[in-house]
Amino acid sequence: MASSRDRQRKLARAKLDRQLARRAAAAKRRRQIQAGVGTAIVLALIVVGSAWALGAFDSKPEPKAAEDVCAWTPQDAGANTNLKDVGTPATTGLPTAGTRSMTVTTNQGAPITAELDLTAAPCAAASISFLAGKAFYDNTKCHEITAEGALRCGDPSGTGIGGPAYSFYDENVPAAPEPSPSASPAPSEPPAYPKGTVAMIASPPGANGSQFLIFFKDFNPDKPAYPVIGKVTGGLDVVEKIGALETVDNGSGAKVKPKTDVVIQSLTVGEPNAAPVASPSAG
Template identity: 35%
Template sequence: MASKQAQRIAARAQLQQRMAEKAEEEKKRRTVLWSLGGVGALVVLVVAAWITFGIVSGDDEDDGEAAEAPTTAPAEEEPAEEEPAQPTDGLPAQEVIIDSLAMSEPESGATAECEYSPSQGSEGAETPPATQPAAGTQEMTIETGLGTITADIDTEAAPCTAGAFTYLSGQGYFDTSQCHRLTTEGIFVLQCGDPTAREAIEAGMPEQAGTGGPGFQYAEENLPEDGENNYPAGTIAMANAGPGTTGSQFFIVYDDSTLSPANYTILGEITGGLDIVEEVADAGAM
């Protein structure tokens, strides 16, 4: 079984590679901007010289008429500054750090066969056992700096997802991670579960948050029916990058939302602490 340290090292290596690529792109962009800036400065100097010459020549030729003109133009009212629109999708303004995430022991009984495969770029990564419990429910407890959030996990309906969380939480995979995305329009969710998000945010590259995962992926399960508000407030569900790419990132729905029914596994239902997520939502996104 892979250790928490080994998984974080692999995830961090991927993040550092992305950050290096980002830095190289930024270097090239600055080079282009410097070149454009030099040309722009030359154009400004030429225009300024032309304007100065025009003003001096005009004063010499039209001195009589200029004396009758007003010396100052009527004052114009400056338009009122508009307040910038609040972002509706971004890093939560209220920081949410997951101190720990724990899963209770699954119930004995039925089992399910799950197919966990290494995600792209993570060949050889350790994966959870293929055979997972598929009976009853488990309790998830998320300790955050803002309080405790609890959820009933539907192990019977989502055995592979529940098994992945039991496997990862047992290694402390989610500990000290940061929730990296809040949406406040259209859909209403707080997204967490990327072990590299906090490092990316602290490095000043929040756009890289949300790209990390456990090194393995699996198919969606326990999908809802199509219809309005098919992900009601209190749902805890799984994020992904497309079919079959569910990993460790999850989202908590704090207000009724409508999503494609074929995309996001419903893992369970929040039983306590939803008010914490609502307070984070009230603080808005950055």
Template identity: 55%
Template sequence: MAPSKERQRKLARAKLDRQMARRAAKERRRRRVGAATAIGIVAVLGAGLAVWALGVFDRDEDTTEASGESCSWTTQAGADATRDVGQPSTENIPSEGTRPATLTFNSLAPVTATLNITDAPCSVASFSYLAGRQYFDNTKCTEITEEGALHCGDITGDGLGGPTYTYFDENIPVATNPSAPPSGSVTPAYPAGTIALTSPTPGQNGSQFLIFFKDFNPATPKYPIIGSVATGLETVQEIGKTETVANDAGEKVVPKSDVLITSLTVGEVGATAAPAAPAASASTAS
């Protein structure tokens, strides 16, 4: 016998109530899960912020120190290959600190220098690499420039000498006012003792460098600085007094007596160069 209409209505109502109850329970579960997830996210973020505040995620500097600088060397196929010593590494170049260098001219007392890794990491890396392969040893400084510097590292003597690679400029100083009165308040772009790179083509550095024996303050600095003389500047200044003769262009810049780098060495990062001995007579006879 079929259920009465009243019975059918009660059954339908009960079914609807069960459906509504299941939906309500499902919604409550969804809300609980959502709240728990949100709490978990907040907790994780809070913990992360706390850990970050303690410096756990602050690893940029450490990573840089561990991996070092990346440098780029451009191969120069037409460069003089008589002293081809290859190329430095391109990765893990020291990026901070200094390296000591020692230069001996002729039989004079050594000149010590400090190379600035922090401001010129790739330049110092190349200079150190070449020195480590005796690239500069027994080479002439080809000019005593009108700017007041020894011009060295040109191993062919024709202005084009260099390794079989070049690299970009680093640490070119900001121009100061070259017309300011000499009140002592203006620091020249290249103070006496500055060691800077020079190249026949701007931005393509190789082995050529300058050691300034007097202040030089151009309107537009162009030489990238790699370091400075620590001891022995008086030796460089004495060499700067050497008589000069004209080159092929008629410029009176060629030393009449040979100025020879008998040795150029570079020490380890952070090391200190040994103090130079008192300067001997600054005769530059080879």
């Protein structure tokens, strides 16, 4: 018969074996958990890395501000009482290609139509369109028939120094003709301002506002100064008829004022279109 001491040793051994078994099982569970966590971390890193590579964490770029197409310089309507403040056109989002039709209805016959060149003179076209929308030109007089052969319009005051309470820079001024060698005759070149040309005129030069010229004859100066903004497409015969009117002193000693009032009853500008600028028309 086993002694009491032997039984105690067996019980102690069995207890130790059970403890070792529990510890081994616990260690196995820890290893499994750690392995699972490690796999999850690796997968998460792969997902995050892929998202980063695809730009998911890139900061969204700020929307780019629209760039100004035109700049309008304020003019002091208090200092020059001939100016008429009707606000200013937009500076951004303006059309810069194609044309806009302009229709000038006067008391001298059929309407005069023209195409404004949005590519070469977007700011002039924007200004005239804006002012037309404000009825700025309606019931105003074309106050001058110039010595260069053009009808001058667009000044509600009729003084030559009137306009809106803003100005803008020159666009599309023709280049001066190249001097030809003295040994050979000058080649035949088209004039800087062929009949039917529509151009801006400013006082002082370069501070354009609302005044414009419609040429009823060719004009080819040595130093062109008027920005070309478009071409007449219809009613040029009416412009020629006005150009033939008798002129009288305008109060400054210059005999340039039409003796018969030439009144713009309305001036309208159509929507932009993609058509090229038309050639001057005699119709």
